[in-house]
Amino acid sequence: DVVMTQSPLSLPVTLGQPASISCSSSQSLVSSDGNTYLNWFQQRPGQSPRRLIYKVSNRESGVPDRFSGSGSGTDFTLKISRVEPEDVGVYYCMQGTHWPPLTFGGGTKVEIK
């Protein structure tokens, strides 16, 4: 199974400042079809998760452009250019290349300093 490792576990940030979350996979996520199935999800307190980014860098409709995804192979990053209060929550990466099983990272909790 592909193991997804996120860092940091917790990320205190100042409003208006940037934030960056890392996700690494135990093997390359490049699929035989040429795509890289790495997604990012946001889970606000008390809510269901929602997909922010799919296939590394594609923003979901309605997601603010302060969110961006990048990376390749085994190393990926979610960046928030300027953190807003509504960005508080837990962020998860997930791989859909080598499955089953579909596997998630352990999560990164973003909180305001």
Add this chain to the structure above:
Amino acid sequence: EVQLVESGGGLVQPGGSLRLSCAASGFTFSTYSMNWVRQAPGKGLEWVSYITNGGSTTYYADSVKGRFTISRDNAKSSLYLQMNSLRDEDTAVYYCTRDRIMGQWGQGTLVTVSS
């Protein structure tokens, strides 16, 4: 508007059974694969099971294989999870999600396994 609404959760004793349902609307259900994903209290996300759009192919996490069965009724736009031989560690909020890359999530239904 796409909606996924889970139901069927509740309190069940260890060794018991429960059947979860997910009612889909706002999209052509029969053209999408579906998943169940769970989240234990205070923990992260764990994929549970997957079913193709026609229902012919299913996959399960090792932790539930042989105990859980995923199914769907495309005529009713509904997804199901039959859970048997439930254990304490199955306690979680269960979400249904649309397609392999989980573009849509329901609000979840809480399953508590406890004596």
